[in-house]
Amino acid sequence: MIYLDNAATSFPKPESVYLASDYALRNLSGNPGRSGHKLSLSARNAIEETRALIAKLITASKPDEIVFAKNATESLNLALKGILRPGDHVITSTLEHNSVTRPLEELKDHGITVTKVHCSLEYGADLNAIEAAILPQTKLMVFTHVSNVTGTVNPIYEIGHLCRKRGILFLVDAAQSIGIFPINVQDINIDLLAFPGHKGLLGPQGTGGLYIRDGLEISPLIYGGTGSQSELTHQPKDTPGCFESGTLNTAGIHALGKGVQYALDKGINTIQKEEAVLADHLILGLLEIPRIKIYGPSLSSYRSTVVSITIAGIDPSECAIILDNAFDIAVRAGLHCAPDAHTILGTICSGGTLRISPNHLNCISDIDACLEALKEISAEGGW
Amino acid sequence: MMQNLNRYSRQMVFYEIGQKGQERLLASKVAVIGVGALGTAISNLLCRAGVGHIKLVDRDYVELSNLQRQTLFNEEDAKNSLPKAVAAANHLRQINSSIMIEPVVTDVNPWNIESLIEGCDLVLDGTDNMGIRLIINDACLKLRMPWIYGGAITTTGMSMNILPEEEAPCFRCAFPNAGLHASHDTCSTVGVLGMTTHIVASYQATEALKILTGSEDIRRNLIYMDIWSNAMGYRDIKKNPDCPTCSHHEFTFLSQPRTSYTTSLCGKDAVQVIPFGETSIDFSSIAKKLSPIGTVKFNKFMLSFSDSRVEINLFTDGRAIIKHAKDENAAKSIYSEYIGS
Numbered sequence: 001m002i003y004l005d006n007a008a009t010s011f012p013k014p015e016s017v018y019l020a021s022d023y024a025l026r027n028l029s030g031n032p033g034r035s036g037h038k039l040s041l042s043a044r045n046a047i048e049e050t051r052a053l054i055a056k057l058i059t060a061s062k063p064d065e066i067v068f069a070k071n072a073t074e075s076l077n078l079a080l081k082g083i084l085r086p087g088d089h090v091i092t093s094t095l096e097h098n099s100v101t102r103p104l105e106e107l108k109d110h111g112i113t114v115t116k117v118h119c120s121l122e123y124g125a126d127l128n129a130i131e132a133a134i135l136p137q138t139k140l141m142v143f144t145h146v147s148n149v150t151g152t153v154n155p156i157y158e159i160g161h162l163c164r165k166r167g168i169l170f171l172v173d174a175a176q177s178i179g180i181f182p183i184n185v186q187d188i189n190i191d192l193l194a195f196p197g198h199k200g201l202l203g204p205q206g207t208g209g210l211y212i213r214d215g216l217e218i219s220p221l222i223y224g225g226t227g228s229q230s231e232l233t234h235q236p237k238d239t240p241g242c243f244e245s246g247t248l249n250t251a252g253i254h255a256l257g258k259g260v261q262y263a264l265d266k267g268i269n270t271i272q273k274e275e276a277v278l279a280d281h282l283i284l285g286l287l288e289i290p291r292i293k294i295y296g297p298s299l300s301s302y303r304s305t306v307v308s309i310t311i312a313g314i315d316p317s318e319c320a321i322i323l324d325n326a327f328d329i330a331v332r333a334g335l336h337c338a339p340d341a342h343t344i345l346g347t348i349c350s351g352g353t354l355r356i357s358p359n360h361l362n363c364i365s366d367i368d369a370c371l372e373a374l375k376e377i378s379a380e381g382g383w
Numbered sequence: 384m385m386q387n388l389n390r391y392s393r394q395m396v397f398y399e400i401g402q403k404g405q406e407r408l409l410a411s412k413v414a415v416i417g418v419g420a421l422g423t424a425i426s427n428l429l430c431r432a433g434v435g436h437i438k439l440v441d442r443d444y445v446e447l448s449n450l451q452r453q454t455l456f457n458e459e460d461a462k463n464s465l466p467k468a469v470a471a472a473n474h475l476r477q478i479n480s481s482i483m484i485e486p487v488v489t490d491v492n493p494w495n496i497e498s499l500i501e502g503c504d505l506v507l508d509g510t511d512n513m514g515i516r517l518i519i520n521d522a523c524l525k526l527r528m529p530w531i532y533g534g535a536i537t538t539t540g541m542s543m544n545i546l547p548e549e550e551a552p553c554f555r556c557a558f559p560n561a562g563l564h565a566s567h568d569t570c571s572t573v574g575v576l577g578m579t580t581h582i583v584a585s586y587q588a589t590e591a592l593k594i595l596t597g598s599e600d601i602r603r604n605l606i607y608m609d610i611w612s613n614a615m616g617y618r619d620i621k622k623n624p625d626c627p628t629c630s631h632h633e634f635t636f637l638s639q640p641r642t643s644y645t646t647s648l649c650g651k652d653a654v655q656v657i658p659f660g661e662t663s664i665d666f667s668s669i670a671k672k673l674s675p676i677g678t679v680k681f682n683k684f685m686l687s688f689s690d691s692r693v694e695i696n697l698f699t700d701g702r703a704i705i706k707h708a709k710d711e712n713a714a715k716s717i718y719s720e721y722i723g724s
């Protein structure tokens with residue numbers, strides 16, 4: 001199996017991630033931060049170690065700014081529902097995933113207004129359009145760092161500085177970028193950063209988190225036992241504990257830590273360079289295949305490895321099944337949970353796109369095998 | 384409940400049934416799984432015979448092409464696309480209002496089969512699907528309930544009683560390879576005569592009467608026939624001492640579902656049907672089978688079939704994309720109707 005669906009979830013994981021998960025289930029099996037015995041303390045230490053590693057990766061000012069959640073979607077829900085109140089205005093883009101657009105649609109029913117700024121596939125959201133959309137009641141901007149459909153990169157550094165200048169909070173969806181693109185939350189002026197553990201960080205599914213800038217007022221999404229101040233009837237205010245009610249996924253978070261360690265050891269810049277080589281090789285090859293249309297930034301742009309295509313006359317879903325069935329190549333077809341992006345692409349009514357998303361663990365020969373398969377499918381043709 | 388037994392007089396004067404047998408029938412409850420050609424004929428006969436409680440289970444809707452053999456339905460049912468279980472119940476209630484008719488519109492699967500047949504005295508197979516028969520076989524043997532298999536295609540038919548007795552063979556003893564082939568002939572692809580289904584259904588209903596009245600003349604072998612080439616016979620089925628179901632009581636079709644499953648394709652009016660297990664489809668033989676009933680084209684990777692009603696794109700591993708299906712159950716039905724179960 002050649003796995004080219006890393007935008008959905010990364011595979012394989014580093015060996016250390018597999019081992020850590022097994023180790024944690026056998027040895028770190030107390031309830032973290034609850035009981036105070038050795039097993040409980042070892043679980044807690046494992047979680048705090050991962051928290052510190054993530055803080056280091058994104059240059060947070062302290063580990064307690066990192067809150068664990070079960071995935072980026074939960075983190076985005078925590079950020080949006082924890083920050084926004086009736087009367088608030090939000091600016092977002094047309095490249096967002098449903099994990100942003102659906103909570104916002106829900107919040108619109110509760111007195112929140114939303115402006116979606118149009119994006120170009122080449123450069124992402126237009127800064128002038130963002131600035132023009134700002135209202136006195138604009139509380140938050142939420143932008144994806146990298147599109148999960150086209151690999152387009154939003155200018156988050158510029159947006160971050162605009163937010164700071166205008167006193168607006170900035171939430172970044174780093175689902176497609178963490179572990180692959182350098183992110184310095186302090187330089188970029190990010191207030192909230194939602195991330196999954198199972199994509200670029202190479203950790204297990206069911207892990208993820210939210211960076212919350214120290215001092216930010218935000219209410220929890222989930223209420224319950226935090227292992228501290230049990231005498232209080234109301235949810236305590238201490239972070240990150242007040243956002244992490246209920247027992248955490250210790251084994252998953254410990255294994256995630258090993259994935260983050262791997263990324264730090266290899267170096268984000270190295271990972272990004274290796275992936276850029278693969279993306280260019282893929283796009284260059286695709287350009288030579290007749291009847292293939294590529295969506296998104298042009299060759300050698302600053303982009304991610306996520307490449308969306310269609311083949312004239314062949315349905316993307318059918319093409320994905322053929323790649324899996326006849327060539328043992330895993331990709332994804334459809335709308336990729338980002339319907340607005342497909343409106344820009346013009347693929348909303350035609351079954352979306354075929355998305356190819358290698359990561360740095362793939363090699364050039366994987367890309368070549370995929371290109372050969374697509375050549376053969378294109379030559380065989382539709383009807 | 385006091386019943387006017389007079390309406391059953393012709394059946395009661397038959398000495399093997401008598402008043403005692405009739406009372407046993409009226410106190411019985413049966414489930415008919417699948418209310419198509421076999422199911423409508425079986426339930427019609429059992430309803431008239433005064434089986435007290437008939438449960439009708441089917442996931443499909445009445446269509447015009449059903450009327451050639453599914454005798455309970457009429458054009459009005461097809462026009463209104465009524466669920467088969469509901470349409471059959473409507474007509475059966477007009478035939479016999481003194482018994483209980485219970486329609487259930489559902490897909491039969493490993494999770495619901497036991498509750499569907501719970502409390503029944505007998506299960507009658509009206510399906511066209513080996514996968515569901517294996518589920519029925521497991522559930523009935525687990526609950527120690529008899530069931531009557533019936534199958535009909537073109538002009539050939541078969542039936543067998545599966546009895547919850549230590550020495551009796553089960554469906555898997557008779558068909559050890561059932562369910563292993565994703566693609567096989569179906570009534571939609573090779574056709575079926577209404578006469579075939581009625582003959583098989585009549586055999587099933589007769590055996591139902593014997594089982595429900597406690598007759599000693601219950602048939603112990605498999606009956607088969609080809610009504611066109613004038614062949615008919617019986618085959619003894621040996622109990623397989625290693626049969627996982629009836630010898631070892633491992634009901635794997637209930638605990639490890641081997642049914643196909645579906646996924647909706649995002650952004651499209653299409654459902655992907657993924658058959659259970661690994662299969663390999665030969666496009667040219669499928670094309671030969673499907674070409675008399677619609678348009679078929681295929682290349683190395685995909686076979687595309689369409690008729691006035693459905694559009695199917697089939698892949699070599701048995702997966703298929705069904706377009707414009709009403710819902711995921713309808714997609715499964717279309718798959719088993721055209722490709723096989």
